[in-house]
Amino acid sequence: MATIYYTGCSLDGFIATPDHSLDWLMSRDIDGGADMGFDTFAPRVGACAMGASTWQWLLDHDPEGWTPKPTWVFTHRDFAESDQVRFTSADVAQVHAELVREAGDKDVWLVGGGDLVGQFHDAGLLDEVWVQYAPVTLGAGAPVLPRHVELSLDEVTRNRDFMCGRYTVVR
Structure with a gap:
């Protein structure tokens, strides 16, 4: 069981526009069954925040x-x-x-936003960060994780239009 922040992110580090829209993310070609795609992630999840x-x-x-x-x-x-x-x-x-x-023996998914995930990190409760980097920039918005967090890169893959990184939180 792990507590995982799984999210989509623009190349310039935002998970939503300044007005909290995710429309930019939904317009992209995503989830071709890649190892870190949502279709392979979702069955691991037992509870969400x-x-x-x-x-x-x-x-x-x-x-x-x-x-x-x-x-x-x-x-x-x-x-x-x-x-x-x-x-x-x-x-x-x-x-x-x-x-x-x-969640039982399944993972906890921290859906967002970044500040909430940061609170889990600050309490020592965040284990992994999985980011699906979209080929788009937003220029402003809600940052993916608005605080200092040390991470170790574990895996990199491609999910159609997205470059995906899986990180472990360094304690």
């Missing part, structure tokens, strides 16, 4: 497409309740224990 902006984007664009895994959304906003989604403003360490318990 994300921030409110990521959840709002999912609600606005594809609420039916969200994989029904137990999910914790870190937020101070009010959202409609769901069987598989829990809303919290608790400390990441407390919620991580719940995520791990729910």
